[in-house]
Amino acid sequence: MARVTVLGSGAWGTALARLALTNGNQVQIWSRRGPSELGPAVADADIVVSAISMKGVAALASQLQAAKLRPSTILVTATKGLDPETTRTPSKIFRDTFPNNPIVVLSGPNLSKEIEAGLPAATVVASTDVAAAARVQQVYASESFRIYTSPDPVGAELGGTLKNVVAIAVGVCDGLKLGSNAKAALITRAIPEMLRVGVHMGSQVETFYGLSGLGDLLATCDGSLSRNYRVGYGLAQGKVLDQILDELGSTAEGVNTTHVLIDMANREGIPVPIARQVHRLLRGVVTPQEAVEGLMERELKPEACDLKARN
Numbered sequence: 020m021a022r023v024t025v026l027g028s029g030a031w032g033t034a035l036a037r038l039a040l041t042n043g044n045q046v047q048i049w050s051r052r053g054p055s056e057l058g059p060a061v062a063d064a065d066i067v068v069s070a071i072s073m074k075g076v077a078a079l080a081s082q083l084q085a086a087k088l089r090p091s092t093i094l095v096t097a098t099k100g101l102d103p104e105t106t107r108t109p110s111k112i113f114r115d116t117f118p119n120n121p122i123v124v125l126s127g128p129n130l131s132k133e134i135e136a137g138l139p140a141a142t143v144v145a146s147t148d149v150a151a152a153a154r155v156q157q158v159y160a161s162e163s164f165r166i167y168t169s170p171d172p173v174g175a176e177l178g179g180t181l182k183n184v185v186a187i188a189v190g191v192c193d194g195l196k197l198g199s200n201a202k203a204a205l206i207t208r209a210i211p212e213m214l215r216v217g218v219h220m221g222s223q224v225e226t227f228y229g230l231s232g233l234g235d236l237l238a239t240c241d242g243s244l245s246r247n248y249r250v251g252y253g254l255a256q257g258k259v260l261d262q263i264l265d266e267l268g269s270t271a272e273g274v275n276t277t278h279v280l281i282d283m284a285n286r287e288g289i290p291v292p293i294a295r296q297v298h299r300l301l302r303g304v305v306t307p308q309e310a311v312e313g314l315m316e317r318e319l320k321p322e323a324c325d326l327k328a329r330n
């Protein structure tokens with residue numbers, strides 16, 4: 020049994036709190052709008068799980084620093100995003116803020132509605148601290164939630180983050196009713212694009228063929244349980260982005276991730292053709308149909324993926 024504090028009472032924080040509680044752990048949830056203070060909520064926690072939206076992570080890390088976390092407290096991050104100011108992932112923000120605490124990334128094909136319904140799922144807990152990953156695995160493993168450990172937190176985190184950009188594109192594809200061939204081609208060609216970015220940021224290639232990469236990509240691109248897929252689907256229907264996000268009433272990390280990713284790809288010269296069309300679409304520079312044409316009319320090339328390719 021562990022003392023677990025979950026930060027964030029949104030869809031994913033609530034689900035992660037329930038999973039830990041059902042597994043016999045002592046659990047409390049903190050939310051920025053809730054009654055409890057952050058300091059007392061994390062003071063004697065064995066594990067703190069951050070499951071808030073990316074836009075709040077940097078501020079939360081600073082608040083946590085003031086809360087004086089014990090150096091033995093394991094920090095788990097379940098957020099899928101990139102910081103718009105620094106391009107850092109959540110685990111990098113937490114590593115920079117808490118250099119002595121064990122940091123664990125939790126990421127995988129985890130549509131919260133299915134998990135809340137008790138349907139079987141699997142995820143990855145990734146850390147360079149093997150013992151910390153094993154501890155988090157023990158807290159969450161159950162007959163309906165299978166947990167795998169990984170030594171590649173960067174790759175696990177980026178897989179879950181970059182797939183959200185692809186999910187927007189796939190939502191457009193389905194919204195335009197382009198068919199299964201187009202969807203399969205789009206998802207397949209997205210993998211080398213995710214790999215180029217992931218390897219550039221320090222990921223291991225094989226991580227992207229696992230649950231936190233391909234697994235999460237398939238789950239998220241499957242349909243309307245994904246908020247990011249619904250962003251793309253709405254754009255294909257001719258809705259404006261603000262209207263789509265209002266109707267969602269929930270976090271769609273892929274919008275911010277696309278903007279941060281394109282800024283980085285431009286700086287580093289990394290070819291990201293799918294993300295670039297999503298970026299143009301989100302900014303209203305192209306129509307959904309033009310975004311598709313922009314991909315279909317690119318120069319012809321071998322399928323083999325050059326991970327080191329630069330513009």
Ligand SMILES: NC(=O)c1ccc[n+]([C@@H]2O[C@H](COP(=O)([O-])OP(=O)(O)OC[C@H]3O[C@@H](n4cnc5c(N)ncnc54)[C@H](O)[C@@H]3O)[C@@H](O)[C@H]2O)c1
Pocket residue numbers: 027028029030031032050051052070071072073074075076078079097098099100129130131132268269270272
């Ligand atoms: N919902 C899912 O299926 C799911 C699954 C896996 C991972 N995630 C990831 O978990 C993260 C949260 O997603 P969600 O689905 O819970 O979204 P949500 O919109 O349901 O909840 C977001 C939570 O973040 C909190 N938050 C937002 N800004 C904040 C700030 N500035 N300071 C403190 N808290 C803040 C909100 O109060 C809310 O509790 C996202 O990065 C998402 O990609 C979601």
Ligand SMILES: O=P(O)(O)OC[C@H](O)CO
Pocket residue numbers: 099127128129130131183186235238239244245246247248270271272
């Ligand atoms: O609703 P989405 O698109 O944020 O996806 C939720 C999870 O990340 C799926 O693993």
